Amino acid sequence: MSGFGDGRLAVTVAEAAQLLGCSRHTVYRIIRDGKLQVVRLRAKGPIFIAVSALRDLVASSQESAVSK
Numbered sequence: 001m002s003g004f005g006d007g008r009l010a011v012t013v014a015e016a017a018q019l020l021g022c023s024r025h026t027v028y029r030i031i032r033d034g035k036l037q038v039v040r041l042r043a044k045g046p047i048f049i050a051v052s053a054l055r056d057l058v059a060s061s062q063e064s065a066v067s068k
Contacts, residue, residue, distance in 0.1 A: 008051060009050060009051060009052075010039060010048040010049060010050050010051060011048065011049055011051060012046055012047070012048060012049075013027050013028065013031075013047050013049065016036075016049045016054055019054060020054065020057075020058070027049075030057070031047075031049075035057060036049055036053055036054070036057060037049075037050070037053055
């Protein structure tokens with residue numbers, strides 16, 4: 001996944017959706033389902049997702065697909 005996040009530690013929900021190739025709604029659903037942890041710097045500030053968490057999500061999805 002070279003270039004995934006361009007060396008940044010965290011991305012916004014919209015950026016995560018773009019990296020994953022899905023909609024923002026899907027990213028929010030994944031967060032709601034507890035599959036992605038988020039970070040907020042302020043109580044009502046924007047949601048950030050660690051790029052490492054996105055990598056882990058993709059890796060676990062690939063492992064699940066292989067084991068089926």
